[in-house]
Amino acid sequence: MKLFSKAGLAAILIGLGLGASAQAQQEIKVGVIYPLTGPGAAVGAELRNALELAADIINNGAKDIPELPFSAGKGLPNLKGARIKLVFADHQANPQVGATEAERLITQEKVVALVGAYNSAVTATASQIAERAGIPFLNPESSSASLTQRNFKWFFRTTPHDDLFVHNAFEFLKELEAKKGIKPGTIATFNENGLWGTETTKLQAKLAPEFKYSLVKQVIYPAKTTQLTSEVQTLKAANPSLVLQSSYTPDAILSMKTYKELGFSPDMILANNAGFTDTDFIRTLGKDAEYVITREVWALDLASRNPLIKQVNDLFNSRYKINFTGNSSRTFTGLMVMADAINRAGSTEPEAIRKALAATDIPGSQLIMPWKGVKFDASGQNTLGSGILVQIVDGKYNTVWPFNMASRDVIWPMPKWDLRK
Structure with missing residues (x-):
């Protein structure tokens, strides 16, 4: 009886749907x-x-x-x-x-x-x-x-996804007020104009009034921009206490440099991850990256x-x-x-x-x-993920929310540029 070669057997198995x-x-x-x-x-x-x-x-x-x-x-x-x-x-x-x-x-x-x-x-x-x-x-x-x-x-x-993350940001602000006695004040948003930034802008515009916060300005800038002077001047003129920001790495770094150059110093920048959690953000900005709060999904201090x-x-x-x-x-x-x-x-x-x-x-x-x-639902979304907030202090990301997971207290407001050491 003639035996099949390996190649022949493989072809038969694949034909039967068993090969892989x-x-x-x-x-x-x-x-x-x-x-x-x-x-x-x-x-x-x-x-x-x-x-x-x-x-x-x-x-x-x-x-x-x-x-x-x-x-x-x-x-x-x-x-x-x-x-x-x-x-x-x-x-x-x-x-x-x-x-x-x-x-x-x-x-x-x-x-x-x-x-x-x-x-x-x-x-x-x-x-x-x-x-x-x-x-x-x-x-x-x-x-x-x-x-x-x-x-x-x-x-x-x-x-x-951002629906959860943006909710997290507003939940944090409410808890900050209720548990820490810190009132965020007026809010402006500053986001890139790609899919991520524009969807985030819509969510923030929807949730701010639901959470009883005043949204005084929404600024969207071109993705991959090389200058943000006019956009930051618009932000500064609106005089918000808090900026909610969604930026990839180059524009996150550029925005911080522009804030300092133009003397724009809100009480806090609450960022939506991405560029603000890239290693290059702290590496490039050094002390000018300090005090920013950003949403996160991971922090080394959670190793405990x-x-x-x-x-x-x-x-x-x-x-x-x-x-x-x-x-x-x-x-x-x-x-x-x-x-x-x-x-x-x-x-x-x-x-x-x-x-x-x-x-x-x-x-x-x-x-x-x-x-x-x-564990995925019918849409393909993991239902068991969650977000945290971290603040950059002493060149490190420190978990500050949820408060029961925090490794240190929130520093609020950020010191003005001319008062930083």
């Missing part, structure tokens, strides 16, 4: 789309580091951290030790480039899934390509609420509540000489969640991975995030 699960997969390609050049290159480099650390742990282990999934190493056990291979794409913070790169990763690189893309506007276009192709797309960081309001079947997001935070951060710091940020910690978590789904699927078939993602139920004890866990 029945055969050992030596390498599983996962496409990762991030801003590796252009205005987002600095944060993109950190996100790449986070992805590479996660892939290394999945493939080779982290035996000193047994509580971490895949810490035993040697790849995905349900796929006979298959290793994750990251295929990087650079979207340059350009939505059209992101869509083109998603197409390339799917059609030419033959990736089994996509992870990305930090910038909400790029995530929107890249995930549309994945949806049409029937390829799972996991988004670890983009927070535009509309991303999980599109009735997509293949899209999953692990981070909380979750030892995994310090253990994995120590590993990250030993390799890259920087700490995790809310951005990079979410990216790390995103790839770990995707690997968990592929492993549980026991297959590289897109539909099997999609079903495994939909069935995800990871407890908070296995995450480096201060969340209850990861």
